[in-house]
Amino acid sequence: MPYECHFTGKKTTFGKKKAYGGQKISKGGFGLKTTGISRRTFKPNLQKVNAVIDGTPKRVRVSTRAIKSGLVVKPLKRKYGYTRQQKSEQD
Numbered sequence: 001m002p003y004e005c006h007f008t009g010k011k012t013t014f015g016k017k018k019a020y021g022g023q024k025i026s027k028g029g030f031g032l033k034t035t036g037i038s039r040r041t042f043k044p045n046l047q048k049v050n051a052v053i054d055g056t057p058k059r060v061r062v063s064t065r066a067i068k069s070g071l072v073v074k075p076l077k078r079k080y081g082y083t084r085q086q087k088s089e090q091d
Helices: 064-069 080-090
Strands: 013-021 033-042 046-053 056-063
Touching (some): 046 064
16 A cells, blocks of 8 residues: 555655755854755655445545545444434435
8 A cells, every 4th residue: 555645645745855054144154055955755644544435444544634624434333323324324
């Protein structure tokens, strides 16, 4: 399973981390200069969640934004407590 949100498609992106050095101009220096650039990753906040996909519950990786916005429909946890609800759906 790739590190990617099932609903929104968010995945790991790359960027750069810059380190600066140098003395302030007001203190007699020449200002800030980049002294190092290194690659870094930005990872989305993914959670493993049971979600109903095509009518069947499935365990998928989902971003927290998708969970908050209501894109994820979670299955019923207990069938025996929802018999009245299930009967009304069948009618």
